[in-house]
Structure formats: structure tokens, C-alpha cells
Amino acid sequence: MQFWVIQTLNSLALGGLLFMLSSGFALIFGLMRIANLTHGSLFMIGAYVAASVLRGGYSLVVAALVAMVVVGLLGAVIERFILRSLSGNSQGQVLATLGLSFIAADACLMIWGGDPIPINAPEMLRAPLQMFGFTFPTYRLVVLGISMISALLLYLLMERTRLGAMIRAGVDDMQMARAVGIPASQLFTIVFSLGALLAGLGGTVGGPMLNAYPGLDADMLPLALIVVILGGVGSLVGTFVASFIIGFIYTFGIALVPDLAYVILFLPMVLVIAFRPSGLFGSIRA
């Protein structure tokens, strides 16, 4: 019983973290059709920036805000000065983002060194929580909470604001959106920056679970890809559902059949690509 309850909570926490990681990727991919391979790096940079701010003696909340701003700006710069000149050239964009991810990895190594840097949860969230006879890490519940709040805010942004309406229009039909006067250029920068900002937030919030270490980018990027492919391109609901599906599959998979850990992780992606290329909730018809 203990096993099932704790693994369920683990799955939910991991799912929440995956949502924060993947929602930015999904937004960017949905609107701009760019498979942003720097997304893992942005996540890692978020974690490192947060670690530095924490070392300066500030709280995790401040660290998260700084990380979001820094990574968000970085995203805007990448979009404006690098990807913009490659628009329409999707292979070029993929290669450029891949190259940037290598540069980012080595830049982080130069700035922060090769050793892992701990990111501590706030003092009051560090002690494990005792509930109904179960011991559960408090911070993971907080991660779940934060991810729910960000999901709600994102939903409101997309469904209830003018910006959201423009993004949705762009995802559905870019040409038509431009024709009716939606400023695609600014929209791209804003969305890329927003996606990066979400990655930065994910890096900070995930920090106390994962810590900041070289290779974090490469560990996280495939997870984002899996979630987005499973959920379907351009669908935030799909990303949300897929995050938790992967969270559950991954957690229970490695607990019950540890030898097949990698297979279990990638199997849903393979099946989706084979049988439903548009993803579970995707709007693009293959």
C-alpha cells in the first residue's frame, strides 16, 4: 500500500515537473514549428542561475523570478538574432538550436564548473511530510502545486486573453492570422521568450529535486520531446495530459520492471508515432 501511494505521488510530482518543462517546448513548436533543441539547455541555465542566486543568500522565490527573467530574455535574444534569420528553413533552425545547446553546455561548464551544485528547498519544506502513516517528501507536493498553478495561468492566458487568441490563431493557420493583421513578428518573439521563461521556471522549481549539474540539459530534452510527441503538437491540454501519463509510466515502469526502464520511457512515443502521428490531442493531420 505504502508503495502504491508513494509511487502515485511521485508520478504526479514528476508529471508536474514535466509539464513545466514541456509546455514551453510545445508552445514554441506549436506556433513556430521550431523543434527547439536548446530547450533542455534553457532548463539547465534556469537551474544554474537559481543556484547562483541562492548562493547569494536570496530565497527560492527570488531565485525563480531571476531565473525566469534571465532565461526569458535569453530566449528572446535567440529568437530575434539567430532563428529569425533562418525562418522558413526548418533544418537550419534545428541545427542552429542543436549547436546553441552545445555552446550553452560548455558555457555553463566554464561559468559554473563541472561539479554538481545543490539547490536547496526552503528550510520549512525540507523535512519529509508524515501523512496517514506515509512518509513523503514535502517539496514534491509543492512542485505539483506550482505546476498546477502554472497550468491554470497558461490556460487562462491562452483562452481568455487577446495574446492567447492571437497565439491560437497562429497555431491554427499562420497565413490567415497574418492576413487579418496579427503581428506575427512580435508574437514569435513573445512566445519564444515565454517558452524559455517556462523552462527557466521548471529548472528552478525542479532544482531541489534534480540539482544543477552538467548534463542536466541532455537528461531533460528527450523527456520534453517524448511528452510533446505523445501529447500532440500545438495542444497545451495534450502536453498536460501527456506529462502525467509519462510521469506515471516512467515512475511505475522503473519500479516494477527496472530492466526495461528505457524501453518503457520511449515505447509510448514510438507507438504514438506509428499509430497516431498527430499525437493524442494533436490538431495537425499527418
Next chain:
Amino acid sequence: MTIDRRSFIQGSAAAGLGLAVPNLFAQNNEPLRLGLLTVKTGPLASGGIDMELGLKQWIAENGNMIGGRKVELTVADTGGVPANTKTKISELNERNKVHVIMGPLAAFEALAVDDYIRDNKIPTLSVAAAEDMTQRKPNPWFVRATSTSSQSAHPMAEYCANIKKYKRMVIAADDIAYGHEMAAGFQRVFEENGGKIVQRLFPPLTVPDYGSYLAQLKNADAIFLGFAGSNGFRFIRQMNEYGLKGKIAIVGGMTALDEAVLKNMGDEALGIETACWYSAELNNPINNKFVPAFRKAQNYDPGFYAAATYVNAAVLDAALKSINGNLSNKDALMAALKKTNVPTARGPVTFDSYGNVVGDVYIRKVERKDGRLVNVVTKTYTNVSQFWKYDPKAFLANPVYSKDWPPAKNLE
């Protein structure tokens, strides 16, 4: 082939010089071209950078000389990718014409260049732990002054069974050959001394989150951690998060709580015992000189990787001196390397006939000293061989350590 006049004149001039000043001159002044295969980028960079620092410190301390020859060091960054390791070793061999190679860092890198080392007969002082390179398929050009995967785990297992009196233990190790070999060696000795391994966990090397592994930990006296790099650090921090601290004792292999990781840890590391062939806290004249100088320059304590090249340099120096710095006879150099008996920062180093070190292994306990965490040596196992207390022939008749051998009979 055509020869123009200029190159003909140059050629004959050089030949003339060569005749006038016989080879002796050229040979005695020829520097030792040393290649360091290390990792300076990517996830393994932390250890790889320390390898370079340790080696450079030794060379600087000894007047830029190894074995009576000036050193010309070429550092190659493999990125920890076996394919690159292969490219870099051929570059070192063919372009830089190195006499000796130190490294590579990781077992899978060493295995990738095994054949190249054999074919090109390059004397190699390795840091990587891959067991069979000095066991069932010994590479004649390969010596290892550090440890095989299980060489430090064997004594740890005996220590856990006979001194700590643990009865039930769990093993958690990286899902790579290094982790499997270390776990298997630990399990064998622990179970032969009356203990039981009730659970083994092999999380993938790059698993971002250990939560679901921690949630299924069986009830046991202690857990043995066979992790490398930052994984041990993350595992221990997450154990804390799950309230496991104090409920289960933690012990570890030689890379689980390296000095490089320790410098970023907090009180959660206190009291953890690990076994390694080195500790920055070792009290011997060489180490007492090495550690303060390293700390002064780098601001942290040297660990496994810095010590590895520092020890290797001392071994190479002694071997080369014993053959009067003669680099032309590779076989003689290999024979001299294997005959080395030299005091180093880790203690005295000798080799078995397979090219692997026989040396001391230390049980270390994390304590706080002068405000920083250190691995205090609490017990020494002297002259530990890669075969532990087994007869080498009998040991080698068994399959190499893996997930399947020895079989885990007591899993629950």
C-alpha cells in the same frame, strides 16, 4: 618521387649533421612526449579537469621532468565519448607521436581504444576501471595504478559484514559496466561473509530523478552506493528528502563521495563511509605535500581523479628512471612499469603480472574539519590485489563480474 635541389641540400646537410653528432645526442635530449587523454567538456568534465590539474602539478613540482627527461605534455579532450576517444588517441599517436599515454577516464572509453593500444603498442597508464583489461583479456600495454571497479568494493564488503556486522544490505549502482562490476564484487564478498543482499537497484546513468527507486527501498541495515560522478551526490540528497536519513546506514564505493562532490555537500554527507585507494586526508609525506599545494592553487581538495594522474606520474617517473630514461624500447618500458615499487600519494604502489596495482585501500568516513567536509581514513586494508583474497587462477576461471554473476540468491 622527385627531389628538387633545395631539399636535396637540406637532406644531405641533415644527414651530415647526423653523422657528425651521433644518435646518442639526439636520444638523450629527446623529450618525453606524454599524451593525456582526459575529459574537459560534458558531464564527466569535473573528474577530467582534475586529472589534468593533478598531472600538471606533479610535473611542475619536479622541474618539468619525468624519469630524467623533459616533458612535452599534450592534453586531449575526449568529451567522454568513446568515438572521440578513438580519434584523439590516434591523433596523439600519429600527429604528436607520444611515447606514453595517461588515461582515458572512463571504462567504456578504455574499452573503445583497447585494440588501438594493442596494435600500436602504446604504453598506457590508465585511470579507467574496466576489470577485464587487466584480467581475462589483459592488454600488455596497459597498467593501472588506481583500482579495478571492484578492487575497493571487496574490502568494503568485508568491512560491512565483519566489522559493521550488517546482515541485510541493498545495493544501488549506476547501470553501466562500472556499476555492475562494483556491485557484483561487493555482493560476492559480503555474501561469502554471511551477509545477504536483499535488493539491487541499477538506475540508468542519466536518470534525472531517483524518487521512484527510493520509494521502493527494502528494509535493510545499510545501502551500498556504487555511483560515479554526481549521481551519488544526487541520490544521497534525495534520500534525505524521503526521510531515509538515520533509518538506513549509507556506505559507498570509491567514487560515491569523492572530494570533488563532497565540496558541494552539506551535513547530509556526515558519517557516510566509503572505500577508496585514496583520500586527501591520507597521512604520508608525499600526500602531505600534494594536498596543501593543490588546495592552495585550486581552492578545493584533490580527489580520485587528481590523485590518479599524480600517482601515475610518480609511477612513470620511477619506471623510466630504472631504465635510464630509454624511450626507444617499449617492451623494456612496460617491463619496468610492471616492476615499479614506488611510494606515492596513495601509498606504496606495486603491480601484479597483469599490470594492475597491488596497493592499500582505505575505509574513509565523512567528517567536518576546519569547516569543510573531508574523508577521514579510519581503517587501512594493506596490499589489496584486484583478486582480493582469491587465487588469481580460480578468480579468472569465473565469468567477469556483471549483473548475472555472481547470481543474487537472496533478493526479496
